[in-house]
Every structure is written in C-alpha cells, then in structure tokens.
Amino acid sequence: MTSQQPAPVLSRRFSVAPMMDWTTPHFRYLARILSRRALLYTEMVTTGALIHGDTARFLRHDPSEFPLALQLGGSDAGELAQCAKLAQAFGFDEVNLNVGCPSDRVQNNMIGACLMGHPDKVAEGVAAMSEATDLPVTVKHRIGINGRESWDELCEFIETVAATGCKTFIVHARIAILEGLSPKENRDIPPLKYDWVYRLKQAYPHLEIIINGGIKTFAECHEHLAHTDGVMLGREAYHNPWLLAGVDSEFFGEQAAVTSRHEALRAMFPFIQQELDRGVYLTHITRHIMGLFLGQPGGRQFRRHLSENANKPGSGLEVIEQALAKVREPQPIAES
Numbered sequence: 231m232t233s234q235q236p237a238p239v240l241s242r243r244f245s246v247a248p249m250m251d252w253t254t255p256h257f258r259y260l261a262r263i264l265s266r267r268a269l270l271y272t273e274m275v276t277t278g279a280l281i282h283g284d285t286a287r288f289l290r291h292d293p294s295e296f297p298l299a300l301q302l303g304g305s306d307a308g309e310l311a312q313c314a315k316l317a318q319a320f321g322f323d324e325v326n327l328n329v330g331c332p333s334d335r336v337q338n339n340m341i342g343a344c345l346m347g348h349p350d351k352v353a354e355g356v357a358a359m360s361e362a363t364d365l366p367v368t369v370k371h372r373i374g375i376n377g378r379e380s381w382d383e384l385c386e387f388i389e390t391v392a393a394t395g396c397k398t399f400i401v402h403a404r405i406a407i408l409e410g411l412s413p414k415e416n417r418d419i420p421p422l423k424y425d426w427v428y429r430l431k432q433a434y435p436h437l438e439i440i441i442n443g444g445i446k447t448f449a450e451c452h453e454h455l456a457h458t459d460g461v462m463l464g465r466e467a468y469h470n471p472w473l474l475a476g477v478d479s480e481f482f483g484e485q486a487a488v489t490s491r492h493e494a495l496r497a498m499f500p501f502i503q504q505e506l507d508r509g510v511y512l513t514h515i516t517r518h519i520m521g522l523f524l525g526q527p528g529g530r531q532f533r534r535h536l537s538e539n540a541n542k543p544g545s546g547l548e549v550i551e552q553a554l555a556k557v558r559e560p561q562p563i564a565e566s
Contacts, residue, residue, distance in 0.1 A: 238267050240297040240323045240366075242398065242440050244451070244481045245269035246474070247464035248301040248326070248370070256505070257468065257518035258295045263497045264474035267482045270298050274328045276341060277304030277313045289320045292501065299324035301370070303331065305340040305351055307358035314359040314367065325359060327352070329371035332406040332416040343406035346375045349390035357394040368398040370442070373426050374405040384426065388434060398438040400462055401427045417465075428457035448473075448480050455481075469521045491522050492559045499547055506546055513540040516550065528557035 246253065246261055248271035258270050275288045280302075291298060300322040304310050310327070317325040329352055331342030345352050352369065359367045369391055373384050388399060404420040411419060422444050431439040441454045442462040451461045467474060472491055478484040488494045502515055516536045523529035535553040539545060 238297060240269060241267060241482070242269055242400075242438065242460040242462075243267075243455070244477050245299075245400075245440065245460065245462045246271060246467045247442060247462050248272060248274055248299075248328070249464055249468060250274060250331075252468050252518070254518065255291055255295070256515045257471075258298070259292055259501050260471060260494070260498060260519060260522070261467070261474055262295050263494050264471060264487060265477040266487050267478050267484065268474055269324075270295055271326065272298070272300050274301045274303045274331060275313075276339070277302060277306065277309035278339075280313045280316060281309060285316065289316065289322075291320075291322075293321075296321075297323045299326050299368070301326045301328055303328045303341040305345060305348075305355060307354045310355040311358040311362035314363040314365065318363045318365050322365065324366045324368055325363060326368045326370055326400070327356060327359070329369055330402050330406065331413070332372075332408060332411070333413045343372050343375055344408060346372055346387060346406070347378050349387045352387070353390045353394050356391055356396050360395055366398060367396055368400060369396060370400040370402070372402050372404060372406045373423060376405065376407050376409070379405045381426065381429075384430070385433065388430065388437070392434070392437060397436075398440065399430070400440040400442055401430065403427050403441060403443040424454065427454075431458050448476065451481070470524045471519075471521055472524070490560050491526070491557070492554060495519060495522060495550065495554065499550075502550070503547060511541070512545040512549060516540040519550075523557050526557055531556035 246268055250273050253271055253273050261268065261270055280288055300317040302310060302313050302325060314325045328342055329345045333342065356367055356369060403422045403424050403426060406416050407420060424441065427439060427441045438459045440460040440462050441458045445451060445454065445461055445463050446466045454461050475486055475488055479486050505515055506512060520533050520536065523532045532553045535556055536549065539549045
C-alpha cells in the first residue's frame with residue numbers, strides 16, 4: 231500500500247458510513263486498500279471520551295486512511311469546539327456531527343437523533359465547531375424523529391443549521407423512533423423515504439446533500455446520484471467490502487486500486503504485523519475481513535478458519551495465510 235503518496239482530494243460522491251464497532255482503524259485500512267477515493271468515517275466518538283479519555287487512542291489512524299472524517303457525538307457547543315480543534319490537530323479532513331444515532335444511551339446524554347428535536351442546539355454546536363476549525367463541518371441526520379416527522383420540520387432543521395454556514399448534510403432517509411425500537415430495528419423498520427432526500431436537494435440546491443440508508447448496489451447508487459450529490463453506504467460496504475474495489479472506476483473514472491481479494495488482503499500484512507507487534511490480538515483484526523470473500527468458492531471455509539484460529543494465543547499472519555489457502559486465487563488471463 232502506498233501510504234506515502236498524497237491522499238486524493240476529498241470527495242463525498244461515495245463514502246462509507248460511520249458505524250460503531252465496525253469502522254475501526256482495522257476496517258478502514260482494508261477499505262482504503264480497496265478504494266483510493268471513497269471517503270471514510272471513523273466510528274462515532276463522544277466529546278466526553280475525547281476530552282476526558284485517551285484522546286490519542288480514540289483518534290488513532292494510519293496516514294494511508296485519508297481522506298478520513300471524524301464523527302463526533304455531543305451537544306455541548308464548547309466541547310464540540312474543543313473536539314473540532316483536536317480533529318484538525320490530528321489531521322482529519324472533515325469533522326461530522328452525529329444527529330442520527332437512536333440508541334437510549336446516547337439519547338440520555340443529548341447525543342444523536344434526539345437532537346433532531348433541537349435544531350437551535352445543533353446550530354449552536356455547528357457554529358462553535360466551524361469557529362474552532364478550518365475543516366469542513368458536516369451533519370449526519372435522519373429525516374425526522376417520532377413526533378417531529380413532517381416535511382416542514384425537516385426543512386426547519388436544515389435551514390436552522392445551514393444558517394451557521396454548514397453546507398453539507400448527510401441524510402439517512404428514515405425517521406428514528408426514539409422509544410420502543412432498538413438501534414438495529416431503527417435501521418430497518420422505519421420506511422425509507424428517498425424522495426424526501428431528493429426533495430431536499432431540489433429545495434436547497436446550494437447545499438451538498440448526501441443520501442444514506444439501505445443502499446446496496448452500484449445501480450442504486452447511480453439512481454440516487456441523479457438526484458443528490460453523493461451516496462453513503464454502511465452495512466453493505468462492511469459485510470461485502472469487495473464492493474469498494476469497484477468504486478474508483480465506477481464513480482471516479484480511475485483505475486481500480488487492486489485486482490483481486492488475495493492481493494488486497496496480502497497488502498494488509500505489513501499493517502497487521504505492525505498491529506500484532508503493538509499487542510493487538512489477531513481476532514480483533516480478522517473480524518473486519520470476514521466478508522472479503524463473501525459469495526466466493528471457499529469463502530465459508532475462509533471465515534471458519536479465521537473464526538476457529540485467530541483467537542488462539544500467539545496467532546499471527548500464518549493463520550490468515552492458511553485461511554487464504556481455502557480460497558482459490560484467480561489466475562491471470564493468458565495473453566494470446
């Protein structure tokens with residue numbers, strides 16, 4: 231992997247969503263091997279964790295991950311400003327405010343989707359962040375929450391936050407149900423309303439509107455890109471990461487970064503060894519590569535071998551090599 235090369239200019243045409251426990255540095259390293267151009271996001275990090283916890287650990291990333299955005303969870307303007315400064319100091323390309331997570335734990339701390347009910351508070355936080363950093367400040371949000379799910383209320387939210395100078399809104403095309411549904415159910419049960427996101431772009435053509443929620447295929451991406459400025463994929467990009475290998479050619483007209491899954495995984499080996507030398511357990515890394523051979527002959531055996539062996543004491547790269555041997559490597563096409 232050529233981490234020493236300058237990172238491509240940030241584009242939100244295609245991005246991978248921030249996902250708790252999933253978009254860790256280990257997954258992001260693989261994602262960047264697969265695509266030079268996809269914009270990557272960290273997991274959500276709360277302002278309290280950054281200010282009062284192990285800041286360096288929470289903001290750790292490899293230089294090869296750029297372009298990379300930091301997602302913050304919080305609502306206190308002063309704390310958000312402090313964390314936006316940290317995002318710039320640690321070299322991130324963007325700082326994003328989470329106004330979409332529906333879990334009870336974050337609601338109790340005025341974090342996430344519940345802030346859809348407090349547009350003025352979001353605007354105050356975004357304004358403070360923008361004042362504190364030169365980085366782009368963006369907002370990821372739902373189209374509403376239960377009790378505030380009308381079109382007019384969504385427009386009020388957008389207009390209030392945009393008045394601070396915020397130009398980019400990443401819109402999960404579902405409302406969030408704040409009582410009675412788990413975070414997982416909130417990603418599936420409220421119906422998707424893609425047309426609302428399209429209408430936002432029509433109503434506010436001067437804003438950058440990125441669509442998120444339930445997108446799985448490049449065909450769907452192109453359909454959405456006819457109406458919005460960018461697409462953000464979450465679960466599909468994680469569970470089927472090889473999808474990312476087609477992003478550079480499909481959406482940016484550039485040559486693919488890698489030509490095979492084997493090549494991509496072997497390109498991770500120096501990084502994996504570096505992590506093992508730091509004391510990271512192999513299983514904490516391999517859980518993020520399980521989907522690389524999804525749907526491939528031998529893919530199930532690949533996953534089983536990692537599941538059964540990566541957690542053993544002293545496990546190293548040889549376990550991945552053994553797993554790779556379960557999957558046939560594509561042969562180069564003979565020249566005529």
